[in-house]
Amino acid sequence: MAIGFELKGESMSEIPLVQLLTPEGERVSHPDYDTSLGRDDIFAMWRDMTIIRRLCNEATSLQRQGQLALWAPLQGQEAAQIGAGRALAPNDFTFPSYREHGIAWCRGIPPENWLRMFRGVHHGGWDPQKYRHSVPTIVIGNQALNAVGYAMGVQRDGAEEATMVFFGDGATSEGDVNEAFVWAGSFDAPVVFFVQNNQWAISEPTIRQTKIPLYRRAEGFGFPGIRVDGNDVLAVYEVTRRALAHAREGGGPTLIEAFTYRMGAHTTSDDPTRYRIDAEVEAWKHRDPVERVKAYLVRQHQVPAASFDDVTEEANTLAAKLRDDVLSMPNPEPLSIFEHAYADVHPLIEEGKRDMVELGIAGGGH
Amino acid sequence: MAQMTMAKALNEGLRRAMENNPKVLLMGEDIGKLGGVFRVTDGLQKDFGEDRVIDSPLAESGIVGTAVGMAIRGYRPVCEIQFDGFVYPAFDQIVSQVAKLHSRSDGVYTMGLVIRLPYGGQIGAIEHHSESPEGYFAHTAGLRVVSPTTPNDAYWMIQQAISHDDPIIFCEPKCRYWEKGDVDLDHPPRGLFEANVAREGRDVTVVTYGPSVRTALRAADAAAAEGRSVEVIDARSIAPLDFGVMVTSVQKTGRLVVVAEAPANASVSAEIAARLAEDCFYSLSAPPLRVTGYHTPYPPSRIEEEYLPSVDRILDAIDRVIGFES
């Protein structure tokens, strides 16, 4: 199972990675990371993955129809995100980049909120404290440091909470991510770094970012790193669950490299056919994270077709609702730009508001 | 009343802030055992412990980036950037996250953090140790920028900044650290964002801040000897600027000179001159003039006096605004 990287002249496939479910849907055991998840749990994971894939497709369509400014699809990374998202405890705090729709789903954030930023009506989209999921971070890697700082606060509070931060393989080249590793190691911060190595930073392959497997970076910073099959939701779940527990118990940080693949474009503005070949994509299709769970559920647990169909129908309903929600999403009131620019009164804010009202750009009476 | 240097006043202000609020913590390079390269945090780690006075790794983006996370968690971090010229690695976190997260989170996150920044010249330092980057931050919506110039202001302004809910870039004029002055330990002199008329006068208004305040006051002394009455305003708050005090003064004198170490182009001094031209149009008997550092990288220290706004250059500007035909 090494097609993806051999095509780039790499032999990273020789690296051991934690896997509990093969691409064919066979359960395999692992000496350190076995799972006690049963049929219902695993079916629920499949349901999550199916729904976010469907919602993601709807969002892509909405962008193609001119209803979103942009969309960052997650196809191929459903297992990495659902496995990680389901491993979180309610009180854990998470810092996403901008493709973590699966984490947002697991945190309970309504799908229309994910799309507010892409629709162009908000720069965040949800209440980050309510959902324990910070606002999206567009600047690559910034959130890694923010997460470490948050974890240091948790540490000082003496709370049993973990902080998890998500970023991609490209971000590992950023100074901020490396500084975050230094800080986390140096202060034993209760943080889990979750890098989704989807093989591509827009058009640049992972080999441009690193000469060694990413998970091995951790060793140099003084904490454990582990590579997990990012297309295996069971393995991702188990590896993440233990890393989070390790953090909560004061064991310090962990770097998880979820080895996965971005099946689609970087965003709807990207054209991946310009930099990667069809054979690579085809090869990864055989490792699809959603299909292998279905195969396992059918073969191992004899889940009937009707159960899968019900979920497909549910996903379609949610997609239709998402479409309706997006199309009826109102533009923000212009004066709202002033609302939270500062916490306290600021003369230039007051001046700006007056100007907008006096010129009739915004409401406020005639 | 107590006599102390500005460095000591900052130290006392930080101590008082930490005593008043257990969520206040300090982060920076060499601020613990060493007490900071300017000794501003001297003794604080001994008294408040390593968890609250954190000797950080040598990474400015790390200092500010982690402070952001701590603020999200409910702490009030006070970051020390060792020198003005080292703030640039943290620039991304400051303008991308610090300035915007309150807004992006619809006000849910309080970015109540302070970034202390020793800045400005006049200390004969080597490269990257004499810069005036305040304009970058003043330009950024979501940030506030202040600068004390006396021990009393330093003692109170650092406490006011820490208790404020917006992020504040706290610019400390390095050349003032060791100057002694009276500190009133009981009553703050004025609000954090209020300007101060440092010297009253009738003929010309000189608006300045930070390291240039003393230069401007000395120029006012020299002008007085020549029979000219110069009013000197210490802006104290660089963003927002307290235009009320400045407008009142310019309406009285009809003449304005702005003094700052940072080059004039697209700067805080540019903003002051532009706004006062707008607000005092009918009062101005001469165009506002600016006396600033030249548009070059900060020079080697042996010739910094020739680069900086000096008494002579300020007097020349005063001559020109008074001599302007009207």
Add this chain to the structure above:
Amino acid sequence: MSARDFLLPDVGEGLTEAEIVVWKVAVGDQVALNQPLIDIETAKATVELPSPYAGTVTKLYGAVGDVVEVGAPLIEIDVAGDAPAPAAAPPAAAGEGRTAVLVGYGVATDEGVPTRQHRRRGSTSAPAAPAAVVPVSTPTAPARAPRSTPPVRLYAKQHGLDIARIAGTGRDGLITRADVERAVAGAGTAPRAVVASTTSVTRFVGHELAPWSTGPREERIPVRGVLRSMAEAMTQSAFSAPHAAAWVRVDATKSVELLAGLKQRESLAGVRLSPLTLVALALCDAARHFPGINSSFDAANNEVIVRRSVALGIAADTPRGLIVPNIKDADTLDLVGMANALSALVDTARAGTTTPNAMMGTTLTITNVGPFGIDGAMPILPPGTSAILAVGQIAKAPWVVDDEVVVRHVVEIALSFDHRCIDGALASAVLAHVGRFLNDPAPALLAG
């Protein structure tokens, strides 16, 4: 059934057009929401577009190989009448005045003549259709804007003069304050010299008054006869205190010179001397000469009260608004005493610490409108008083001295008075007295 066009949207490739690669549907086909309709190719990528509507294809706007501009229609779909509400038009999508870019809806294009989108500041209505354009300059406007400093422009404006019509005598034609002053003088009427009054100085409301120094401190005169008639007539004809006014322009050059000289004296250092000091002394002096001016009309008791003590009210413009604190026994003060009392009064008023007592019992009032750059005013009387003096700015103006036009410092003073008890003759006498004082203050000061 209703037909809807699907316009070529911005798909984010940064180009403004796309070529049709292949149609995946034909006219007459039933299509579902999000069903692939077409592959388009820009110079950068081939993109499949999903249908935003469910319905029947009724028209294809282009054939394979055609290049379609962003925003142009691609396909028409008939949406069934009972179908769900169709997708709204893209809010600000490409094709509606936007040019595609890499990561957004695209850049707004600016085709056509731009027009005002929002109302004018201060207006309450939306912008009208582009119509009447008000030119900001007249055809006869000079080729270049007149050169002058803002305060001089303001000065000209305050005198109703068009700065562009004033000849500048400064460097490069700069219009100076002196130029405007000359223009003001040319536009105004010839000033008059102060003339002495011939009115009897001691007669008031039909009574002969005892001198200031010998009369009672307070004296009550019954309102009868002529006085009563005037009072009733005035009350009926106007407000409760019928106002009248008189004014005069005065050559105050000697006052200006005197003040300049006094300011140089070391013994007077720290004393805030100003024209107002002299005006206050002048008005008190006038009261001593014409006690009737320092009176009040007591309608309730049908009496006029004459006081031989001046509580001199000063209309002060404070941050809290207009207040009129007074200087008690102002008639007893000398030059320095008056200057210090005025300083204290103004400082207290500005600081907002004026007590109620300081505002009670005013007998005469001065309002100084000069600092506002105003020549004169007809002020309203503070309740319970019968006269208020308005002082305008002191400004250089041409003045006739010995049939020669010379530049002098000129000030206008005006007196509003309660016509129930004060007639024009008395008011004029008081005004003339103040004018003479300001015209030549030294003798009065020495006498005082």
